[in-house]
Amino acid sequence: EVQLVESGGGLVKPGGSLRLSCAASGFPFSSYNMNWVRQAPGKGLEWVSSISETSSYIYHAESVKGRFTISRDNAKNSQYLQMNSLRVEDTAVYYCARAAERTGWYFDLWGRGTLVTVSS
Amino acid sequence: DIQMTQSPSTLSASVGDRVTITCRASQSISFWLAWYQQKPGKAPKLLIYKASALEIGVPSRFSGSGSGTEFTLTIISLQPDDFATYYCQQHYTYSYTFGQGTKLEIK
DSSP: OOEEEEEOOEEEOTTOOEEEEEEEESSOGGGSOEEEEEEOTTSOEEEEEEEOTTSSOEEEOTTTTTTEEEEEEGGGTEEEEEEOSOOGGGOEEEEEEEEEETTEEEEEEEOOOEEEEEOO | OOOEEEEOSEEEEOTTOOEEEEEEESSOOTTOEEEEEEOTTSOOEEEEETTTEEOTTOOTTEEEEEETTEEEEEEOSOOGGGOSEEEEEEOSSSSOOBOOOEEEEEO
């Protein structure tokens, strides 16, 4: 089955760290650019980070630049989001999403999401 | 960053109606625009990409149009399953910004 499964979310105090994982299956993971998108409770979608097939290109939203790092391991069919210096405003459901084409950064496959709560 | 603005924020309609949602970009994005549908507690679902290309499996009552800075998503003959929140997203350049969403409610 073609799917993405996120894990690693949870409750963390402000200033803390968390590492999210996304396991892919059912498609050639190394052939796709990958992304993280988040959604704060009751709010809209916010693009967070993107990484190209071979990790040659990495992009982060200004809101997380310097604090979050996206990475991937094609041998493990997985991507990751290392989140440091977490803030209350980082509280959100974090979705792993596949970019549909090499040159088309629209997202055709999404995971169910993992909830990150930053609170003291 | 390119800003994406959707209108209206909320739309009330009835089953069988035809509705249109507008998305405006703060600068030209050519045809690099996608539309998603999201239901409560679920991940977004891709409906349309490159402004007017229908994703496989999406019903033909959904259509997209536009280029440059102004785009529309049209749903003809609304079905009960269509009541959800819709987002546009520019996929022209990073950061791949989303609109704020349009909630389509049952009248």
